[in-house]
Amino acid sequence: MSQQKPVEYVSATPEVKAVFDDIKATRGVPDVNNFWKYIAQHPPTLARTWGSLKDIMADGALDPLVKELIYIAVSVTNNCGYCVASHTAGARRAGMTDEMFGELLAVVGMANETNRLAVGYRVPVDPAFE
Template identity: 55%
Template structure:
């Protein structure tokens, strides 16, 4: 259960509606998801989040599919079910195959297991790995 009601276009402030319009135009859809409708309670935070997200997720040295897959991995590690679902959907829309999804989940699971082992054992970082 959410802690704030999801705002419709009519209920949102003009500044939030402007972000809704940009989301629709950028994504080529009429749909604005629940994250943005909840965030619309704070139009300034909504604007800052949307502007930063556009920059981070645009094509760059990492392609958009890889970025979505990283988002899935981090969302899994952080326990954010909403983000796991939304970014898995976005990754599939960007071409993630079922085989890639399976490998992604295997890597996430392996990393979580080895991270837990290393943390529990208190293993010091090898000198050769020091950044």
């Protein structure tokens, strides 16, 4: 259980409210989720993290669904249950199906297994891959 308390909008500083307002407007949601409320305890971290996430997750060479799928994969590997839940919801909003989710988790599991085998066996990189 966290020892910290979330920063709610009503008690937030103007600096935090500005970031919360941008999150709500950008995402079209009535409130920010717990991640933002907890990191708002340190307003510079809140602003920096939101700015970076907003830029990185925007449509670009990779579409938003692909970015959400990557985020899920990394979050599963890093064992961040919060991020898995949050970005699974985001991926579903972006069009992820149950079949896609199943395949994603199969790839994540296989990559983790083969990565560990390659590390354990200290397999050198093939010259063709350089």
